């Protein structure tokens with residue numbers, strides 16, 4: 501099985517995980533990225549059953565609408581039953597790095613508003629320690645240099661992601677060379693830098709389940 505086949509396999513496993521929520525007419529939170537795209541494409545088979553979805557990016561909203569799946573405003577839905585999204589890295593506690601697709605802020609909002617967060621990823625994403633993948637930080641544009649200096653003080657090497665504007669009109673700094681021993685603490689420290697909108701550590705609100713695509717099939721990990 502190649503990486504894309506593993507992503508499709510975990511997306512199919514996630515459909516099984518959320519089928520009851522779909523059939524019960526609950527609202528499904530939808531992530532962003534190539535693994536989430538597989539989930540969206542498979543969800544299209546249930547579009548008649550779905551009450552609605554909340555998307556974590558304009559890209560996912562467009563893909564959902566392209567399939568005829570309703571996309572709702574989070575302000576009108578209340579709490580979401582379940583959120584399904586990919587990740588750039590996960591450790592065994594299901595603390596994540598996300599934001600490779602620059603959608604981290606809306607992803608974190610939808611995850612926070614959801615009762616259950618199912619993460620779907622291929623086996624390359626499971627790591628012992630977070631940080632080999634550069635940590636994305638969404639920043640208000642005028643604060644870019646200031647925030648970069650503060651991130652250097654925390655031990656990282658921030659690099660401006662050229663040519664990228666987030667759905668919220670902000671920029672992304674990717675923090676390299678940043679091995680993250682205490683993800684919750686680091687998440688809080690970065691949140692406390694003025695000018696930071698959000699960082700890609702999902703440790704304060706980790707995933708509840710990780711469906712991991714491996715050469716031997718889909719494994720289910722819980723913290």
Ligand code: 5RP
Nearest residue numbers: 533534535586599600601603
């Ligand atoms: C987007 C994300 C994605 O979930 C993450 O980048 C994983 O992407 P993919 O499923 O394409 O490997 O956080 O902001």
